[in-house]
Amino acid sequence: MSAPTASLTWFARHELGLFWRDWIGMMTAGRRTRGIVLTIVLLVAAVLLHLMAHALVGPWLAKGVTPDKSTLVLLTGGGVLFWSVMLSQALESVTRAYYARSDLDLILSSPASPRKLFAVRTAAIAASTMLLSGLLGAPVIDMLAIDGGPRWLSAYGVLAAGSALAVAVGVGITLALFNLVGPRRTRIIAQIVAAVVGAGFIIGIQAAAILSYGTMNRFEVLESSDFIALAPDPGNPVWLPARAAMGDGMALLLVMLVGFGALAIAITVSATSFSKHAIAAAGVSRLGVRQADGAAVFRASSQKQALRRKEWLLLRRDPWLLSQTLMQILYLVPPALLLWLNFGRSAGAAVVVVPVLVMAAGQLAGGLAWLALSGEDAYDLVVTAPIAPRVALIAKIQSIIVVIAIVVAPILLLIALLSPAAAAITALGITLSAASATAIQMWFRAQARRSMFRRRQVSSRAATLSEAFASIMWAGAAAVLAAGSGLLAIVPAVLALLVLLLAWSIRPRTA
Amino acid sequence: MPTPTLALDIKGLSKRFDRPAVDGLDLKVRTGELYALLGPNGAGKTTLLRMVAGLLQPDAGHISILGIDTARDPVAAKRVVAWVSDEPMVYDRLTPLEYLQFIAGLWEVAADIAEVRSHELIGWLGLAEHANERCGGFSKGMLQKVALAGALVHEPRLIILDEPLTGLDAGSARAVKNVLLGKVREGVTVIMTTHILEVAERMAERIGVIAAGRLIAEGTLDELRARTQHGGLSLEDVFLDLVAENERSAAA
Numbered sequence: 175m176s177a178p179t180a181s182l183t184w185f186a187r188h189e190l191g192l193f194w195r196d197w198i199g200m201m202t203a204g205r206r207t208r209g210i211v212l213t214i215v216l217l218v219a220a221v222l223l224h225l226m227a228h229a230l231v232g233p234w235l236a237k238g239v240t241p242d243k244s245t246l247v248l249l250t251g252g253g254v255l256f257w258s259v260m261l262s263q264a265l266e267s268v269t270r271a272y273y274a275r276s277d278l279d280l281i282l283s284s285p286a287s288p289r290k291l292f293a294v295r296t297a298a299i300a301a302s303t304m305l306l307s308g309l310l311g312a313p314v315i316d317m318l319a320i321d322g323g324p325r326w327l328s329a330y331g332v333l334a335a336g337s338a339l340a341v342a343v344g345v346g347i348t349l350a351l352f353n354l355v356g357p358r359r360t361r362i363i364a365q366i367v368a369a370v371v372g373a374g375f376i377i378g379i380q381a382a383a384i385l386s387y388g389t390m391n392r393f394e395v396l397e398s399s400d401f402i403a404l405a406p407d408p409g410n411p412v413w414l415p416a417r418a419a420m421g422d423g424m425a426l427l428l429v430m431l432v433g434f435g436a437l438a439i440a441i442t443v444s445a446t447s448f449s450k451h452a453i454a455a456a457g458v459s460r461l462g463v464r465q466a467d468g469a470a471v472f473r474a475s476s477q478k479q480a481l482r483r484k485e486w487l488l489l490r491r492d493p494w495l496l497s498q499t500l501m502q503i504l505y506l507v508p509p510a511l512l513l514w515l516n517f518g519r520s521a522g523a524a525v526v527v528v529p530v531l532v533m534a535a536g537q538l539a540g541g542l543a544w545l546a547l548s549g550e551d552a553y554d555l556v557v558t559a560p561i562a563p564r565v566a567l568i569a570k571i572q573s574i575i576v577v578i579a580i581v582v583a584p585i586l587l588l589i590a591l592l593s594p595a596a597a598a599i600t601a602l603g604i605t606l607s608a609a610s611a612t613a614i615q616m617w618f619r620a621q622a623r624r625s626m627f628r629r630r631q632v633s634s635r636a637a638t639l640s641e642a643f644a645s646i647m648w649a650g651a652a653a654v655l656a657a658g659s660g661l662l663a664i665v666p667a668v669l670a671l672l673v674l675l676l677a678w679s680i681r682p683r684t685a
Numbered sequence: 686m687p688t689p690t691l692a693l694d695i696k697g698l699s700k701r702f703d704r705p706a707v708d709g710l711d712l713k714v715r716t717g718e719l720y721a722l723l724g725p726n727g728a729g730k731t732t733l734l735r736m737v738a739g740l741l742q743p744d745a746g747h748i749s750i751l752g753i754d755t756a757r758d759p760v761a762a763k764r765v766v767a768w769v770s771d772e773p774m775v776y777d778r779l780t781p782l783e784y785l786q787f788i789a790g791l792w793e794v795a796a797d798i799a800e801v802r803s804h805e806l807i808g809w810l811g812l813a814e815h816a817n818e819r820c821g822g823f824s825k826g827m828l829q830k831v832a833l834a835g836a837l838v839h840e841p842r843l844i845i846l847d848e849p850l851t852g853l854d855a856g857s858a859r860a861v862k863n864v865l866l867g868k869v870r871e872g873v874t875v876i877m878t879t880h881i882l883e884v885a886e887r888m889a890e891r892i893g894v895i896a897a898g899r900l901i902a903e904g905t906l907d908e909l910r911a912r913t914q915h916g917g918l919s920l921e922d923v924f925l926d927l928v929a930e931n932e933r934s935a936a937a
C-alpha cells in the first residue's frame with residue numbers, strides 16, 4: 175500500500191476514486207458509445223459557446239479596455255453575480271457533507287480521524303467548485319485571452335480564489351448556523367440561504383434596474399454613469415479581483431492569498447468540530463415531529479381527492495422542496511415589480527414579462543411533475559390501489575395544475591389589468607409550457623425517492639434538456655406573439671413541438 | 686354471493702427478465718388459509734407475488750383472485766388485495782393516522798369506519814403513542830408495522846406479504862403474527878414469503894417451495910417431510926433437501 179491507511183492522502187485517493195466512478199457513470203451510464211457521443215456533443219457545445227463569447231467580448235475589447243472605473247465596475251459586478259452562484263453551490267455542498275449519511279456512519283464509527291476526512295471533503299468541494307466555475311467561465315476567459323491578450327488568462331486564478339473563498343464562506347455560514355439554530359434547522363436554513371444567495375443578487379440588481387431605469391437588463395445599472403460615479407476610486411482594494419483578472423500580477427497574488435488563506439482557516443477551524451456536528455446531524459432524522467390535524471385532510475375524500483391532497487400535504491410539509499419550488503417563484507419578483515411600476519401607464523411592460531412567466535411556469539411544472547410522478551415514495555401502494563392508472567395520473571396532474579395556478583394567477587391578473595391580450599397570450603404560453611414539462615416528466619418517469627429531487631436533473635439529462643428547451647421555445651413564441659408578430663411566433667412554436675416530438679421518440683420504454 | 690373456494694388460482698404464469706424469473710408456474714391457495722412461500726434467494730418468490738399484486742405484468746399465464754381475472758378486471762382484483770413489501774412503503778412526512786386515512790381514501794372506505802379501524806389497528810400494533818408523529822423518524826420495525834396497518838385498514842380478503850417479519854423485534858413480530866392469525870381466523874387468506882423457516886413451520890397451514898421460478902413442492906409440513914429422502918425433522922432440513930434435490934435434477 176503506497177499511503178498509510180486513513181491518512182490525508184489515503185482519504186484523498188478514496189474520494190477521488192469515488193468521484194471519478196460517479197462522473198464516468200453519470201456521463202456514460204455504463205455504455206461506451208454514449209460516452210463518445212457525449213464527448214462529441216460537449217466539444218460542439220464548447221465551440222459554440224466560444225463563438226458566442228467571441229460575439230459578446232469582441233466588440234467590447236475593440237473599444238479598448240483599460241482598468242478605468244467603468245471597466246472595473248462592470249467586471250466586479252459580473253464577478254459578484256458569478257460568485258453569488260458559486261457561494262450558493264458551495265453552501266449546499268458543505269451542508270450535504272454534514273448531513274448525507276452514505277458512508278459517514280461507517281467512517282465515523284471507524285478509528286479513522288473525522289478531522290482528516292472533513293479536510294479532504296472540504297478541499298474536494300473547493301476543487302469541484304473551481305472546476306465548475308472554470309468550465310462555465312472558460313468560453314469568456316478564453317476569448318478574452320485570444321482577442322485581448324494572454325494577460326486575461328489570470329482570470330482563471332481569480333476564479334480559483336473565488337471558489338476557495340466561496341467554500342470558506344459556506345463552511346463559516348454552516349458552522350454559524352449549527353451554533354445558532356442547532357442541527358435540526360441548520361440544513362433547511364442553509365438550503366434556503368443558498369437558494370436566496372443564488373438568485374438574490376440577480377434579482378436585486380434587476381429590481382434596482384427596474385426602479386431606476388424601468389428595464390430588466392441587469393447590466394444597465396453597472397454601465398450607468400450615476401452608478402459609476404458613486405463607485406470607489408480605481409485604487410480602492412475592492413477592485414483587486416477585477417485588476418487581477420485583467421492581468422495585474424500583484425493583485426492576483428493578493429486575491430489568491432485571501433481566497434486560499436480563508437479556505438485553509440475554514441478547514442482548520444471547522445475540521446475539529448466536524449465529528450460533533452455530523453453526529454448531531456445524524457440524530458436529527460430520529461427526532462419525532464408531532465402533527466395536529468393531518469388525518470382530517472383525507473377524511474371523506476374520493477380516490478382522486480386523496481391523491482391530490484396527499485401531494486399538497488407532502489409539498490407543504492417539506493420546507494426544502496418548498497424552498498426549491500419557491501426559488502422559481504423568486505425569479506418572478508422583478509417582472510412583477512416591473513408590472514407594478516408600469517401599472518396603468520404602459521402596456522409595453524407586459525410584453526417584457528410574458529417570456530419570464532412562461533419560462534418560470536415551465537420550470538415550476540417540471541419540478542412539481544417530477545415530485546408527483548416520479549418522486550412517489552409509496553409507489554407500490556398507489557399501483558396496488560383499486561384505482562385505474564389513468565385516473566391516478568389525472569389526479570396527480572390536477573394537483574400540479576392547482577399549484578401553478580395559485581402561483582401565476584396574481585401576476586396574470588396584473589397583466590390583464592394592463593393588457594388583456596397580453597394576459598391571454600401569457601396564459602396560453604403558461605399552459606403550453608407547463609403541459610410540455612409535465613408531459614416530458616411523464617414520458618421519462620423513473621421511480622425515485624422524493625429526497626432525490628436535487629438529483630432529478632442529473633438522472634435524466636434528456637428530460638432536463640427537453641424541458642428547458644421546450645420552456646424557452648414557448649417563452650419565445652409567447653413573447654413574439656405578445657409583441658404583435660403572430661407569424662414569427664410560429665417558428666419557436668414549431669421548434670417547441672419538435673423538441674416534444676424528439677423527447678417522445680427517445681423516451682425510455684418500460685418492460 | 687358465495688365466497689369462492691380458491692383465493693388465488695394461478696395457471697402457467699411466466700415472467701422473464703434477463704433469464705426466466707417465474708417459469709410456467711401453477712399455484713392454488715384456498716380461501717382462509719395461511720400459505721407460506723419458501724425458496725432460496727432469486728427463486729422468483731417476490732416476482733411471483735408482485736405479479737399477483739398487479740405490480741408486474743406477466744409475460745404469460747392467468748391469475749385469478751377470489752374468482753376475479755386480474756387481467757380482465759384489475760381494479761376489482763386490487764380492491765380485495767393488500768400488498769406488504771419487505772421495504773415499507775410509507776411517506777416520511779405523514780403520521781401513521783394520516784397514512785391510514787390516505788389509504789382509506791384510495792380504497793374508498795367510509796370515513797367513520799376508516800377512523801375506527803385506524804385507531805384499532807394502531808392500538809393492536811403498539812403504535813398508539815406515535816399515532817400523530819411523522820413516520821420520518823421511525824425505525825424500520827415501526828415502519829413495517831405502519832405498512833401492515835395500512836394493508837389491513839381496507840379489510841382485504843387476500844393479504845400478500847413479502848418478508849413481513851424482517852427487522853421486527855420479538856415483541857413486534859409476535860404482535861404482527863397475532864394480527865395475521867386473527868385475520869386468518871376471520872376467513873382472510875394470507876400468503877407470505879419468509880426466510881425465517883420457524884415462522885412458516887409454526888404459522889402456515891400449507892407451504893410451497895419455489896426454485897428457479899417453478900413450484901417444486903407443496904403441502905403441509907408432514908406432507909413435505911414425507912417427500913424427502915431423509916424424512917428430516919425440521920422444516921429447515923426438509924427445505925434444504927428439496928432445494929438440493931431440485932438442483933441435482935436440474936444439473937442431470
